[in-house]
Each structure stands twice: as structure tokens, then as C-alpha cells.
Amino acid sequence: HRSVLSEIEVLQSIYLDELSVNQRDEGGWTVSLVLYPSTAEDCLSQFVRLTLTVDLDSQYPYSSPCISIHNPRGLSDDKLLSLQRSLQIEAESCIGTPVLYQLIERAKEILTESNIPHGNCVICLYGFKEGEVFTKTSCYHYFHSHCLGRYITHSEMELKDRERELEEDKTRDRTEEEDLAVVCPVCREPLTYDLDALLSSPAPVFTQQEDAVIGGEFKKKWAALQKILEQQKEKGGVIDPEAESNRFLIHINEVNPTWIFKKCILFGSVVEHCVSSAKDRGFDSQGT
Numbered sequence: 001h002r003s004v005l006s007e008i009e010v011l012q013s014i015y016l017d018e019l020s021v022n023q024r025d026e027g028g029w030t031v032s033l034v035l036y037p038s039t040a041e042d043c044l045s046q047f048v049r050l051t052l053t054v055d056l057d058s059q060y061p062y063s064s065p066c067i068s069i070h071n072p073r074g075l076s077d078d079k080l081l082s083l084q085r086s087l088q089i090e091a092e093s094c095i096g097t098p099v100l101y102q103l104i105e106r107a108k109e110i111l112t113e114s115n116i117p118h119g120n121c122v123i124c125l126y127g128f129k130e131g132e133v134f135t136k137t138s139c140y141h142y143f144h145s146h147c148l149g150r151y152i153t154h155s156e157m158e159l160k161d162r163e164r165e166l167e168e169d170k171t172r173d174r175t176e177e178e179d180l181a182v183v184c185p186v187c188r189e190p191l192t193y194d195l196d197a198l199l200s201s202p203a204p205v206f207t208q209q210e211d212a213v214i215g216g217e218f219k220k221k222w223a224a225l226q227k228i229l230e231q232q233k234e235k236g237g238v239i240d241p242e243a244e245s246n247r248f249l250i251h252i253n254e255v256n257p258t259w260i261f262k263k264c265i266l267f268g269s270v271v272e273h274c275v276s277s278a279k280d281r282g283f284d285s286q287g288t
């Protein structure tokens with residue numbers, strides 16, 4: 001009895017008011033505590049939590065405590081079950097010695113490992129899953145590390161192009177330099193990053209089911225649009241804007257002089273023919 005009391009006193013000195021202790025009428029104790037992942041007091045990056053309750057009967061520590069989990073947040077049923085099981089096994093392997101502190105810290109450790117943000121990665125649009133590697137930016141946005149690495153690679157290439165453009169543009173006033181930095185895809189804050197580390201992170205794994213749902217929807221739409229495109233082609237409703245704009249263009253450096261000579265003679269009638277055929281196709285005389 002004394003040993004239980006002194007163990008609880010030690011816990012109270014560590015967890016202070018967070019720990020709730022009740023002595024049950026039929027003998028024994030109930031110790032309960034809300035647990036968060038250890039994220040150095042950074043509440044914004046705590047995505048999971050649970051209340052751990054440990055019931056001790058009057059035989060404790062010579063009997064195994066009964067462990068239960070309440071009010072979980074952000075944890076799957078599978079995760080909760082495996083957490084509860086592994087704590088119970090740990091408790092049973094320590095019969096005869098005080099185990100409460102060990103159980104609480106173990107639960108915290110597992111919570112910290114399972115601390116995964118809600119929502120989707122805005123780069124690949126898939127949700128975050130356990131075991132995936134993700135990154136929190138200084139602006140508190142979350143991405144798969146690999147996705148962010150690919151985004152940054154692309155942004156850096158664009159920035160280099162932009163830099164080259166500015167370099168070549170001698171008329172530009174060099175005092176009004178643009179801020180060339182890779183920015184967060186969500187909020188446009190400049191990013192600080194270690195690109196090699198991001199790119200070497202494993203890419204997120206997309207489950208077959210998710211792929212199948214998107215693939216099926218997409219294929220259906222694609223087939224429908226393809227049918228419409230064919231119909232429009234048949235009716236002459238599809239116009240290639242580049243080919244159209246070059247239709248009446250004469251490339252002087254590409255053709256031989258005799259051809260130009262013939263073309264010049266024919267020019268009047270060619271223009272007339274083009275205008276009338278454009279009218280047939282529903283264009284006005286400006287060719288718009």
C-alpha cells in the first residue's frame with residue numbers, strides 16, 4: 001500500500017495538475033492523464049492526443065494494472081488498439097515493480113511517433129499517412145518532404161530563367177531588383193530548406209484504391225471529351241490557332257525567287273480568294 005502511495009506522489013511531482021488520481025471505494029486507484037506528443041511546447045504541431053487511464057487494484061504492483069484509452073484525437077482505431085496492447089504487454093512484463101511512469105512515457109513516445117498533420121499535402125493533394133516523411137515550414141504549412149523537394153527544384157529552375165532574363169535585359173533599372181526566392185506554395189512566404197534532404201526523402205505511397213477512384217472518374221471524362229472533340233473535328237469546328245494565323249503568311253526567305261514572282265502576279269486574286277473562303281467559314285473581313 002505504501003509503495004503505491006509513494007509511486008503516485010512521485011508522479012504528481014512530475015506531472016503536477018495534469019495527473020488526476022482517485023482512490024476507488026472497492027480498494028485500488030485510478031490514475032489518469034491527458035497526453036500530447038512531445039513537440040517542445042509547440043501546440044500548433046500537436047495533432048494527436050489521448051487520455052490514458054490506468055486502474056490499479058489493491059494487489060498492485062504484484063498485479064498487472066488495467067490500461068484504457070479515452071477521448072483520442074487524430075488516431076485511427078488500429079493505432080489505438082496497438083497502442084493499448086503494447087502498453088498492456090509492457091505492464092505485464094514489469095509485475096512486482098512500479099511501472100506507471102514507464103507506461104506514461106511510453107504512451108507519449110508512441111503519440112509523438114504518430115503525430116501526423118490533418119488535411120492534404122497541397123502539392124500532391126493526398127492526405128498524410130503514418131510512416132510518410134513530411135516537413136513543416138517556418139510558416140506552419142505541411143508537405144510531404146519529397147513533394148516539397150520537387151516543388152523547390154521546379155521553382156529554382158524558374159528563378160534561374162527569370163534571373164537570366166533580367167541579366168539580358170540591359171534597359172532595366174538594376175536598382176529595382178526583384179526578390180528572387182523560393183516561396184511557400186500556400187502562403188508565399190520565402191522558404192528556408194535543405195533541398196538534398198527533402199529530395200532524398202521517400203516519395204509518398206498512393207494506395208491503389210485512391211488511384212482507382214481518380215483513374216476511373218478521369219477516364220470517363222476523358223472518353224466523353226474525346227467524343228466531343230471528334231464531332232467538332234468532323235464539322236470543321238476545331239481550329240489550330242497557329243496554323244490559322246500563318247495561313248496567309250508568305251515566307252520570303254524560304255522560297256525561290258520564281259515562286260515569289262508568280263505569287264506576286266497572282267497576289268490580287270489570292271487575297272480575294274482567301275477573303276471569300278474566310279467568309280464561307282464564318283470569319284469577317286478582318287479575319288477575326
Ligand SMILES: [Zn+2]
Nearest residue numbers: 121124144147
Ligand atoms: Zn505530397
Ligand SMILES: [Zn+2]
Nearest residue numbers: 139141184187
Ligand atoms: Zn506557408
